[in-house]
Amino acid sequence: MTCWDPRIEEMSKADLQALQYKYLKTSIYRLYSFSPFYHDRMKAAGVHPDDIRSLQDIVKLPFMYKKDLRDNYPDKMFVGGQDELVRYHVSSGTTGKPTVVGYTQNDLNNWALSVARALSSVGLGRKDIIQVSYGYGLFTGGLGLHYGAERVGATVVPASVGNTERQIELIQDLKVTAICCTPSYMLHLAETSQKMGVDINKDTRLRTAVLGAEPWSEKMRNRIQEITGVKAYDIYGTSELSGPLFTECTEQNGIHIWGDLAYVEVLDPETGEQLGPGEKGELVVTMLQKEALPMVRYRVGDITSYDDSTCACGRSHVRISRISGRVDDMLIIRGINVFPSQVEHALLGVPELGEHFQIEVDRKGALDSMLVRVELKPTAFSDKIDDLISLKYKVAHVLHNSLNVAADVELVGPGTLTRFEGKAKRVVDRRNIL
Ligand SMILES: [Zn+2]
Numbered sequence: 001m002t003c004w005d006p007r008i009e010e011m012s013k014a015d016l017q018a019l020q021y022k023y024l025k026t027s028i029y030r031l032y033s034f035s036p037f038y039h040d041r042m043k044a045a046g047v048h049p050d051d052i053r054s055l056q057d058i059v060k061l062p063f064m065y066k067k068d069l070r071d072n073y074p075d076k077m078f079v080g081g082q083d084e085l086v087r088y089h090v091s092s093g094t095t096g097k098p099t100v101v102g103y104t105q106n107d108l109n110n111w112a113l114s115v116a117r118a119l120s121s122v123g124l125g126r127k128d129i130i131q132v133s134y135g136y137g138l139f140t141g142g143l144g145l146h147y148g149a150e151r152v153g154a155t156v157v158p159a160s161v162g163n164t165e166r167q168i169e170l171i172q173d174l175k176v177t178a179i180c181c182t183p184s185y186m187l188h189l190a191e192t193s194q195k196m197g198v199d200i201n202k203d204t205r206l207r208t209a210v211l212g213a214e215p216w217s218e219k220m221r222n223r224i225q226e227i228t229g230v231k232a233y234d235i236y237g238t239s240e241l242s243g244p245l246f247t248e249c250t251e252q253n254g255i256h257i258w259g260d261l262a263y264v265e266v267l268d269p270e271t272g273e274q275l276g277p278g279e280k281g282e283l284v285v286t287m288l289q290k291e292a293l294p295m296v297r298y299r300v301g302d303i304t305s306y307d308d309s310t311c312a313c314g315r316s317h318v319r320i321s322r323i324s325g326r327v328d329d330m331l332i333i334r335g336i337n338v339f340p341s342q343v344e345h346a347l348l349g350v351p352e353l354g355e356h357f358q359i360e361v362d363r364k365g366a367l368d369s370m371l372v373r374v375e376l377k378p379t380a381f382s383d384k385i386d387d388l389i390s391l392k393y394k395v396a397h398v399l400h401n402s403l404n405v406a407a408d409v410e411l412v413g414p415g416t417l418t419r420f421e422g423k424a425k426r427v428v429d430r431r432n433i434l
Contacts, residue, residue, distance in 0.1 A: 004120035004152065005113075008260055009315045013308075016259045016316060021055045023288035024263065028052055028061070031294055035079045037072060038296070058263065058286065059274065064298045069099040069240060078102050078292055085292055090138045091239050092336065092404070101140075101239050102292040108147065110289055111242040114261055115148020118247035121256060121313065122208060122233045124178055126153035129205075131174075133167060133181035133189075134213065136160045140243025141213055145180040154178075161185070164192045171204050178208035182335055183216040183224065183232070187366030190227045201229030210235050212244060214332045215323060215431075221252075234322055240295055241285055251312050254319030262287055264318055265297070266306050269327045280305045282327050283320065301327040331361055331427065333368045336405045340426045343372060346402035352380035352391055356417045363431045370407040372399060378414045 003009040011019070029049045031038040042048070045062040052060065069077060078085075087103045103111070124130065130149040134141030142160055149156045157174055159167050161181075167189065170176065179186070186209050193200055200206055209224065212235035224232045236255045237245035241262070246255050257264050262285050266275045269282040283300045303325040308318045331338045340359060347353050354375040362369050374395065382388060392409050399407045418425075 002120075003315065004117040008258070009117065009121075009256075009317065011259075011316055013310075013316055017055050019260055020263055020288060023260070024055065024058065024286065025049070025052055027286075027288060027290075027294055027296070031079065031296065035077070035294070037068070037077050038294075055263075058265070058297065061297050063272070063284070064296055066099065066240065066299075066301070070097045073097045074100040075102060079294060080104070080292060088138075089140045089143075089239055089243065092139075099240065101242070103242070104291040106289070106291050107242065107293075110261055111144060111245065112147040112151045114242070114245045114258055115144060116151035117258060118235065118245070118256070119148055119152050119154070119178075119210070121249040121315070122210065122231075122247055123250055124149075124152060124154055124208060128152075128154040128177045128208075129157065129174055130154045130178045130180065131157040131159050131167070131171060131176045133159045133161060133179055133185060134244075140237070140239045141180075144237070144243035144245075145210070149180075164189055165196060168193050168196060168198055171200075171206055172198065175205050177205050178210065179206060179230075180210040180235070182213050183211040183220055184214060184334065184363070184366050184368060186211055186224050186228070186230075186232070187220075190224070191366055200227075206230055209233065210247060212236060214335055215325070218322070236320070236323065238300060240293070240298060241287055241300075242290070249311060249313040249315060253311065254307055254321055256311065256315055256317050256319055257285075259317045261289055264306060264320060266304060266320075267299075275305075277307055277309075278305050280321075280324065283323075299327075303327060331359070331370075331429065333361060333370050333403075333405050336403070338370070338403050338405060342403060343399065343407075344426075346398050347372070347374055347395070350391075350395055350398060352377060353395070354414060356419070357426065358417055359427045361427065361429045361431055368431065370405065371410060372407045373410045373412055373417065375412055375414050375417055381413055 032049045041062045047060045084104050085102045086105050089101045091099045132142055132145045136142030146156055157170055207230055209230045209232045211232055221232050233248045235244050235247045237243050246257050248255050265284040266281040267284050275281040283302045283304050285298050285300055287295045302323045304320045304323050306318050306320050310316050347357055354377045357374040360371040392411055396409045
């Protein structure tokens with residue numbers, strides 16, 4: 001397998017580290033000089049750019065959190081003026097204020113470069129016809145994959161989300177060879193094509209799927225590959241880092257993080273200490289060349305481990321394992337972020353309900369489903385079945401409004417749900433048990 005950019009992708013580890021140090025140093029001086037936010041944060045941490053004398057000195061630098069972006073909404077963390085920006089992306093903001101990411105032209109170029117290397121590492125190139133079935137718009141998925149796919153010289157079908165039967169017709173008629181979408185949508189697509197009498201393996205040229213934007217398991221990969229005959233690859237990124245950026249290579253053995261663009265640490269989430277290869281902890285990423293919204297030691301909150309050995313594909317850049325969870329307990333349901341605290345907040349607004357509840361998440365067919373089981377207050381406990389049915393609909397409506405995703409509701413009697421000492425186990429996620 002040839003690299004998109006062999007001079008960088010197969011660089012010796014020593015050379016790559018020297019390059020990373022050069023970018024880090026430049027970025028920190030720039031931030032210290034031009035970002036009031038980061039200048040203050042460095043001062044508070046008692047660190048000056050001159051203190052960064054090696055790549056390992058990165059541990060002296062303070063962390064950045066998602067909360068910082070919210071607190072500085074919309075653009076108070078940006079470096080440089082609006083005239084240097086060429087695009088905004090905005091998160092959905094389901095837990096309060098959304099986060100805004102600005103991009104300079106160089107930021108967009110590096111994002112497309114990262115995706116181009118990634119797509120090329122799964123074997124895609126000029127001969128491919130790539131259907132991008134991520135949402136186009138404020139969400140980074142659609143446009144992120146779009147520009148990367150164009151950069152490798154592929155022909156892009158910007159299908160965006162929805163209208164699955166039409167998507168399958170496009171795959172057939174335009175002889176699509178690769179698709180980019182969420183893993184659950186890929187399963188949905190497979191089921192719909194079966195109903196339409198279309199065998200993806202025999203009746204289409206689709207052979208590659210680049211899947212991400214929600215957690216998925218090896219079991220799910222195997223299932224997708226068995227049903228469709230398509231090879232499925234994991235893609236990773238978040239909007240704060242630019243968007244989708246990194247994928248596995250054809251070895252399917254970890255996600256390559258391009259070291260000239262990003263420096264990766266895996267930390268013990270409690271102590272903040274760096275962990276070694278193979279140890280599971282919180283992913284922390286420093287973007288080395290980002291201009292408009294530089295991210296330094298950003299606590300992404302995803303749980304992973306890293307492997308810094310050279311991959312069988314020849315690429316020397318560090319790999320991270322499939323994301324196995326979140327440090328906080330955020331749930332991603334049909335691509336939408338849901339926090340148990342949001343559910344709690346919504347339920348507390350209904351006077352008939354007690355404070356004990358449980359969220360059960362499952363995957364029925366290809367789609368996530370969420371069941372919220374909540375106790376009634378003793379005063380609201382009633383034998384009148386009609387009253388309970390209308391209350392149940394009311395609660396479902398309140399939840400849907402608050403979460404932007406539908407939930408089934410089950411009302412249970414007072415004292416029915418298990419009580420926990422200390423941290424309540426609010427969430428039962430059955431989705432990994434496929
Ligand atoms: Zn590889």
